[in-house]
Amino acid sequence: MDNSEKFEPEFEPKLEIKEKSTEEKEEIEMIAANSSLSLQDKIELVLVYLREKPASWPGLEVRFYKTGSEKEKQKELEKLNQEGEEILKLLEILDLPHYTYKDKEEEEKTIRVGYHFIIAQDLEKLNQLKKAIEGFKEGDLTKEKDIGLALGYPESAVEGFIKKETFDVFDKAEGLRRLPKEKREKLKKEGVFKFLTFTPSEDSWEEELELVRRYQKIIQEKAPRMYDEVIKSTRDFEKRF
Helix, strand or coil, X not given: CCCCECCCCCCXXXXXXXXXXXXXXXXXXXXXXXXXXCHHHHHHHHHHHCCCCCEECCEXXXXXXXXXXXXXXXXXXXXXXXXXXXXXXXXXXXXXXXXXXXXXXXXXXXXXXXXEEEEECCHHHHHHXXXXXXXXXXXXXXXXXHHHHHCCCXXXXXXXXXXXXXXXXXXXXXXXXXXXXXXXXXXXXXCHHXXXXXXXXXXXXXXXXXXXXXXXXXXXXXXXXXXXXXXXXXXXXXXXX
């Protein structure tokens, strides 16, 4: 957009490596207790922390009307920065390499400000994802695939997303309703779709679910509090069948 303003990315690698200050269980509990991250972001962060997933790319954003009061705008920005700082403190405790950057976009009536985090198992994976994101933001659309692969998504799912050949399990008309009732009920009971962190592909969604099942099992074993939170927060998912 011509009227958009982008902040210069604040890419600063965290190179310090220090001994863990708490046990794994306590650190995972810290992730579960964080109020700034979404449930999906928490799932992905736990998986990165446990070295089950190479990287994640969570973000926060606020959106306000241009005609709003400066006081309200400032209040929203302060809240954004405060939540961002809470996430940064958590990442320091977890000793996970990370970069942060902010961006700003003006639309016709509103302004959006984002605070983003690139998090990875190690610096190599961090730089791989960072490079792909930077290339994509500069207009290289081929980097979209690199981003998906760097995030650890199945290649078939990444290609399906790019080609718009996806299997939307939440679509009431075209999703799981087209499957035999017995199979729908089995999947619903299993709860695997509640732990999706990527969009399955049209042709390979059943194979891709094996990775999600692994993630689900890991979260259940390593982060039982988060597992229960996911199950409880998505119970209305069953009504979509």
